[in-house]
Amino acid sequence: MVVGEIPIDVDVAVLGGGWAGTAAALAAAGRGKQVVLVDAHGPGGRSFQEIYGPLRALQAAVEPAWRLRAPPFTALHREPFQLDWTTLRGWVQASVQEQVRRLADQMEEAGVEWVHGRGSFAGERELRVESEHGLLRYHFERAVIATGARxxxxxxxxxxxxxxxxxxxxxxxxxxxxxxxxxxxxxxxxxxxxxxxxxxxxxxxxxxxxxxxxxxxxxxxxxxxxxxxxxxxxxxxxxxxxxxxxxTGPLAPAIDALGLDAVNVHTDPAGFIRVD
Known part of the structure; x- marks a missing residue:
């Protein structure tokens, strides 16, 4: 049997593994639905792994160090207090990867199928995913588009x-x-x-x-x-x-190559999905 030859039936297909997509997938799984979540960047999606994850980790590291620059802590060090950016980046990367691992474990425990790849709609209820294991096909009852913006x-x-x-x-x-x-x-x-x-x-x-x-x-x-x-x-x-x-802006929807016409989803002149 060729990979992708037989479609896999799921209740909910989620495109996008950021906060919105992850929350939707976990909520659906918590209600007993069979869920597949597709994202090309891994758990947390691009926004968490590349922006908000590192940003939050940096804030957590910098804030205590910043307070050491003010009295009475200035008496504890002679030279101007400075952070080593190279060391800090290494710590941040390790921190983000640990959070990604925990998120992956959480989704596995919830029964969410995580697929690392790029998905596009091929029919009214069909999703095709170009994954690391080849082409996969899913038939879904409901779909969530949470691919965010850039x-x-x-x-x-x-x-x-x-x-x-x-x-x-x-x-x-x-x-x-x-x-x-x-x-x-x-x-x-x-x-x-x-x-x-x-x-x-x-x-x-x-x-x-x-x-x-x-x-x-x-x-x-x-x-x-x-x-x-x-x-x-x-x-x-x-x-x-x-x-x-x-x-940081303006932002454009990250919906190119999703095959929205196949599911009768349309966009406005600015490129945002029309909703009813």
């Missing part, structure tokens, strides 16, 4: 740009860094890099405030906190001479 490359002007993934994977941190955007991820990266000794400038889109939609008092407290870290907040995009620049 920075829209078409929106980036010429210059040296980094995605959050690129920044967290650097072997050496830059002395200066420009971050474009005022959303939660931009602010978390700005605070983290400032505490690691990077001179950070946060560039806000014209007319946009920090954390749009938040109360004004909270925004003012945030500005004061950034000023205390020597983070400069300016309006407008970075100059051509600013380097490098981290872009």
């Amino acid at each position: 920075p829209d490359a078409s929106a980036l002007r010429a210059g040296k740009f980094l995605t959050p993934t690129d920044l967290l994977a650097l072997e050496t941190l830059p002395e200066r860094l420009a971050i474009q955007g005022g959303d939660e991820l931009s602010l978390e990266l700005a605070v983290l890099c400032a505490k690691l000794g990077v001179q950070v400038t946060l560039h806000m889109p014209p007319g946009q405030t920090l954390l749009p939609g938040w109360e004004l008092d909270a925004q003012e407290m945030l500005r004061d906190g950034l000023a205390g870290l020597d983070v400069t907040v300016v309006a407008g995009p970075p100059d051509e001479t600013d380097a490098p620049t981290v872009i």
Whole structure:
């Protein structure tokens, strides 16, 4: 028998192994459903393994060290307290891999079938997966699309740009860094890099405030906190001479090559899935 010749019947097929896809898969399995989860990046998906996992681990490591720079802890060390980025990156990678392993164990215990590969719809209730074991076919009753989004490359002007993934994977941190955007991820990266000794400038889109939609008092407290870290907040995009620049948005849906037409799912002009 050729792999993929006979389809496998499942109740729920989940495309995307990030937080949303993982939560959906575990919830369905907890209700006794037979679930397959497909992702090309392994447990946690790309967003956790490359962005939020490393970011949370770095925050957990940097915050205690940052407190040692302030009184009364300054009496405990003579030289300016610094973290070794190379050693820190190694610890972060090990921490993320441990969390990925635990997540894989959790899904196995819940009975979720994890498939490392890329899936696309081939019919109204058929999913084809190009996996490490060859082509697999699944017949499903329900499907969940949770493939997330990524920075829209078409929106980036010429210059040296980094995605959050690129920044967290650097072997050496830059002395200066420009971050474009005022959303939660931009602010978390700005605070983290400032505490690691990077001179950070946060560039806000014209007319946009920090954390749009938040109360004004909270925004003012945030500005004061950034000023205390020597983070400069300016309006407008970075100059051509600013380097490098981290872009956290705008985001484009990661739905290319999913075969959405086969399941009668359509997108709007911006590329987002239409919902009823």
